[in-house]
Amino acid sequence: MKQKRSTRLVLTLMQVLLAIVVLLPFFWMVSVSLKPPTEPFAIPARLWPDHPTVGNYVSAFRPEFRTYFLNSLVVSLATVVITVTLGLLAAYSFTRAQIVAISALVGLVVLAQMFPHSAIIIPIYKMMRSADLLNTYWSLILAYVSVTLPVAIWMLRGFLLKLPAALEESAAIDGATPLRVFWDIVVPLSRPGLIATAVYVLIVTWQEFLFALSFTSTKEMRTLPVGLNDFIGQYGIRYGELMASSVMVSLPVMAVFFFLQRYFVAGITAGAVKG
Amino acid sequence: MRKDRRLHWLLLAPALILMAVMLYYPMFGTVYESFHETSFLSPDPKFAGLALYRRIVADRTFAEVVVNSIVWTFGVVLLQNILGFLTALLLNQNLPMQGVLRAIVLLPFILPGVVAAILWRFMYDPQLGLVNSLLLQTGLIENSVAWLADSRMAMASVIVAAVWKGFPFSMLIYLAALQNVDQSQIEAATLDGAGPTRRLLDVTLPAIRDVIVVNVVLTLILTFNYFDIIWVLTRGGPQSATHIFPTKIYETGFGQFRFGEAATYGVFSILVLAVLVALYAIVQGRANRRRGVA
Numbered sequence: 001m002k003q004k005r006s007t008r009l010v011l012t013l014m015q016v017l018l019a020i021v022v023l024l025p026f027f028w029m030v031s032v033s034l035k036p037p038t039e040p041f042a043i044p045a046r047l048w049p050d051h052p053t054v055g056n057y058v059s060a061f062r063p064e065f066r067t068y069f070l071n072s073l074v075v076s077l078a079t080v081v082i083t084v085t086l087g088l089l090a091a092y093s094f095t096r097a098q099i100v101a102i103s104a105l106v107g108l109v110v111l112a113q114m115f116p117h118s119a120i121i122i123p124i125y126k127m128m129r130s131a132d133l134l135n136t137y138w139s140l141i142l143a144y145v146s147v148t149l150p151v152a153i154w155m156l157r158g159f160l161l162k163l164p165a166a167l168e169e170s171a172a173i174d175g176a177t178p179l180r181v182f183w184d185i186v187v188p189l190s191r192p193g194l195i196a197t198a199v200y201v202l203i204v205t206w207q208e209f210l211f212a213l214s215f216t217s218t219k220e221m222r223t224l225p226v227g228l229n230d231f232i233g234q235y236g237i238r239y240g241e242l243m244a245s246s247v248m249v250s251l252p253v254m255a256v257f258f259f260l261q262r263y264f265v266a267g268i269t270a271g272a273v274k275g
Numbered sequence: 276m277r278k279d280r281r282l283h284w285l286l287l288a289p290a291l292i293l294m295a296v297m298l299y300y301p302m303f304g305t306v307y308e309s310f311h312e313t314s315f316l317s318p319d320p321k322f323a324g325l326a327l328y329r330r331i332v333a334d335r336t337f338a339e340v341v342v343n344s345i346v347w348t349f350g351v352v353l354l355q356n357i358l359g360f361l362t363a364l365l366l367n368q369n370l371p372m373q374g375v376l377r378a379i380v381l382l383p384f385i386l387p388g389v390v391a392a393i394l395w396r397f398m399y400d401p402q403l404g405l406v407n408s409l410l411l412q413t414g415l416i417e418n419s420v421a422w423l424a425d426s427r428m429a430m431a432s433v434i435v436a437a438v439w440k441g442f443p444f445s446m447l448i449y450l451a452a453l454q455n456v457d458q459s460q461i462e463a464a465t466l467d468g469a470g471p472t473r474r475l476l477d478v479t480l481p482a483i484r485d486v487i488v489v490n491v492v493l494t495l496i497l498t499f500n501y502f503d504i505i506w507v508l509t510r511g512g513p514q515s516a517t518h519i520f521p522t523k524i525y526e527t528g529f530g531q532f533r534f535g536e537a538a539t540y541g542v543f544s545i546l547v548l549a550v551l552v553a554l555y556a557i558v559q560g561r562a563n564r565r566r567g568v569a
Contacts, residue, residue, distance in 0.1 A: 011370055018380065021439075022379055022382060022439075022443075023379060025398060032397070086293070087290065089290070090287050090289075092286060093284075093286040094287070097280065097283035097287075098280065109294070114548065114555070115548075116520075117500065117502070118524040118544070120304070122304070122305060123307075125529075143297065145293065146293050150294065207389065207503070210503070225387055225389040225390075226389075228389050232393065232507075239397060249389075249390055250385075250386055261378065265451075268448075269448060
């Protein structure tokens, strides 16, 4: 569609404005993280460091931070692998099984996506306490797998519904067992859906705060979001280090997202727009 | 067929059992807890009947939490959806750099919630923050404002931070819906002499009405449940000016170890959610019927 020059100019200005609104806080975060210790206290605040340094990153990457990072990595990766595996198995049966109760079960999965975590956390906490799992990786992995599974099943189900049935049918006629069909045909064809789901689960788990805050009690078990929240008090007014830590917490998910953006956007919007 | 069915139940079992134990059972568990009292000094639950409900409803903070939750939820949802929709319209024009701009706009959405909250906490700092600096330099305010410490400004401030973090999600959904609108209808309207505003109101909006309604209800649910931003920015303060259900539940349960009262707050929030979820089911069902899908 052709646009008038004046219209184009207005639209371009709005684009620039939008980019500024979104980027200004990021710019500020990176800028402060590069400022030597006294510069954040300049009044009025300066947008760009006069003497940029990576010193804050060096001092923020201390042993505690590395522990939190490792904990987040272990918990997130375990959750991604378990959720995507269980989610694909369930989604496969949800879309292929001839079972009367299926649509009711799908309804329960959709409903479970909307449960408020804060309202169910106390019974979960008590179960973890009885099972002696508090302050372990397992308490977090179990909680994260459970809360991400409903959305994962939903995303993968939407994806599997769109796969052509012909391939699976002909394989079945050739005598392949359902498990063979699943492994040789469904899994390879589901790759884009699996990637989208894995990215979604990773983004959710990497930033999860409420369960991690409630279930971990020692520094050895803290994950990055909780550790970062602790830093607010510990760093006091060392804003440079706080911002440097924030950048380092954000970078891994941002990197994953940028490489796999295409899959993720398709996965999220498919469910939301098409139902 | 029979053997297939057994296999399918086997594949479903792990997910279903996990969801039953970790999501559905705790829903009922919360109701059970709300009838039992515990405290830091006496951690063994004692049956309390409806005493906790009476105590909480009589407490002044309960009314505050209810009002705050309403202001927070509607404030964030309204602004996030309007901003998300306008951004989607802008990104749906034929302009250069749209791909880059979309990637930029998505940044706050991927940014971990705690990081976003810490970043905004610093932005709002009365002396060192960028918000006051910019507003003072441009003369929009004359004195520094304590955005998070002033009980009249705190709620508006956390809402702005949450909208900044949340609008990309709404944008993404609306952009996908806009790209699905039948182009021939828009061209037909153009040939009939309809300008951009007429085309938006007469063709585009009716075409994506269902997506808008469903998305608004979905963001109502997500926002009502959102804990991270408020907890890191204000912990529900000053006093209780920004306490919403999730922050109040966490503080009561894990700050004061009053699990019974926390669960009672939880039951109230489940009731609110039940209404929203019913609304979601209605609008989603209507949207599906209109599209002719079961």
